[in-house]
Amino acid sequence: MLVTSLLNRKLANPAVLASGILGTAALLLKYVEECGAGALTTKSCNLRGREGFQNPTVVSTEHFMLNAVGLSNPGVEEEQETVRALKKKTKAPIIGSVFESAPETFAEVTSKLAEAKPDFIELDLSCPHLSKEKGFAGYGDFSSNPKAAAEVVEKVKEACKLPVFAKLSPNCASIAEVAQACEGAGADGITAINTAKGMAINAELKSPVLSNKSGGMSGPALKPIAVKCVYDVYGAVEIPIIGTGGVLNGKDAIEMMMAGASAVGIGSAVYWRGFRVFSLISEEMRAWMKENGYTSTKQLVGAAHE
Amino acid sequence: MNDSFPKPVLGSLYDVPETFTVTKTRQENYRIKTVFFDKALPCSPGQFVMLWIPGVNERPLSAYRSDPLAITIANVGKFSGRVYVLNPGDRVGIRGPYGNRFELHGKNVLLVGGGYGLVPLSFLAEEAKKRGVKATVVIGARNGKDVILEKDFEIAGCRTFICTEDGSRGLRARSPDVAAALLAKEKFSAIYGCGPEKMEEALVQTARKHRTPCFVSVERHMKCAFGICGACACGDRLACAHGPVFSAEELEGNPDFGKTFLDWGGKRQSYE
């Protein structure tokens, strides 16, 4: 009932581990599969690796999580090893996530990671923390601009045969236009959304809490923003969507699919419901579908558009 | 490998730093101080807090006492150097507590610590006394000047062994070797270890040999501290959410324990 097709691959269920959550090591990703994830996205990597920001990097409240980890990663070569080790251990499809500072380097890091043969590539076009850093200036967040996003997708598709998902940001004028531009440039799918920009301040200490001052907001408060983005993207493109943002339970996942998602990204929910959140979401989806007369996840995709 | 559901990932529902004010500090040795705060934070031996100094950093520190909250800091780098010079009246951010705790098993326990690893063990010794559990402690240090918290264990009524690498105080031995010698002669209901990971690894091996339950606290770089980011991976476990306290059984076959850790950027590094 929950088996889901994503392009040329089958997922045991539509719950996909989102990038940057628990993705630092192959054994940990394998553990997430044991906890019920239908597909696994690796932590975004770039060519040379990054230290990331100093702490505080992640904080959370009842309603939202705020992070500015700063894309710390060991670099694509070590990430290749992670993907290779993971491939030996898991059945779940692997989505290799990459980022870089220019279309050419995006293409380079993608073809490097592709050597390790993940099932899909995801382009993190949308990390909100980097726009003011040197080398990232001028582009900022690629996915806030349809032309910049398309340029990256085009270069990557020239360099790599694997199916490519473009991961988009809600921090833009029209996510539908960005998605359309990516589709036009050859993207095979869209992941929507990354975090929304946010900040928290400690009043007594008169200081933003994150060392980077601002960060990306995820968790329950992001859900309505994500549902709206996925709804808009579904209306604008034909390619499949991984709907991500604030999904905590089975009903949230169904909402996301009815907005147009073929599979559902799960990240911060691990904080609210523990590592087994993936199995829990599957069980809850199955129960709801049974009760409401659905026999396949396919029937859910885009149902709210009819 | 134990695959149990993480303990309280939800330490509190508001995992943002709360403001705490320093009330007093106490010198433990030439480079270690205990810092006391103005409020209590319900927590147990083995659990840790994330202490934030704006503009400097935020790091995990073991709870030394819960009411009022206190931590003990070794001045070894930029962050700890700033914690070390905190004065009464200074304010910091604290979130937590995080992680699981050292659970007392049986009535005759052995505590084995090195450096600031003695911090949670001092808290545990106090609890052991309250519960009428007999405790023996092995305090390990590089040399005599490095020995800390001896007085705490005395107050808690522990039988105490001190050992130093250079023999300048107590026995000239490493703490796991002292533990091994004790285990060869006596039975303990459980062993609790905290210190450098190589020392913990040796202790775990000794405990296995003597078929005595053993629990150690695993240290890794931490970012979120609540089981999201993966920075503190140790095998398929997270030091922050599954630990920091792990049993010897849980660590059996863990390829990272005593061997490798992730550096701040996520690169795998070796303990050698």
Ligand SMILES: Cc1cc2nc3c(=O)[nH]c(=O)nc-3n(C[C@H](O)[C@H](O)[C@H](O)COP(=O)(O)OP(=O)(O)OC[C@H]3O[C@@H](n4cnc5c(N)ncnc54)[C@H](O)[C@@H]3O)c2cc1C
């Ligand atoms: C669960 C947990 C509990 C912890 N509890 C405590 C605690 O109770 N008290 C405490 O002081 N720290 C504790 N730490 C360590 C603490 O989080 C920091 O790593 C430590 O304060 C050093 O940070 P720093 O930024 O000052 O130094 P860094 O800049 O990170 O390190 C400076 C240099 O000192 C070295 N170094 C680090 N620790 C030591 C040491 N102990 N002896 C000698 N050299 C060292 C480093 O390798 C590095 O070369 C704990 C860590 C964890 C994960």
Ligand SMILES: Cc1cc2nc3c(=O)[nH]c(=O)nc-3n(C[C@H](O)[C@H](O)[C@H](O)COP(=O)(O)O)c2cc1C
């Ligand atoms: C701690 C943390 C780290 C993240 N790191 C990345 C990353 O490296 N690459 C990326 O594309 N998205 C990253 N994200 C964004 C998530 O993949 C996801 O898009 C977002 O959190 C919204 O989903 P959620 O509400 O289910 O968490 C990160 C999110 C969090 C909370």
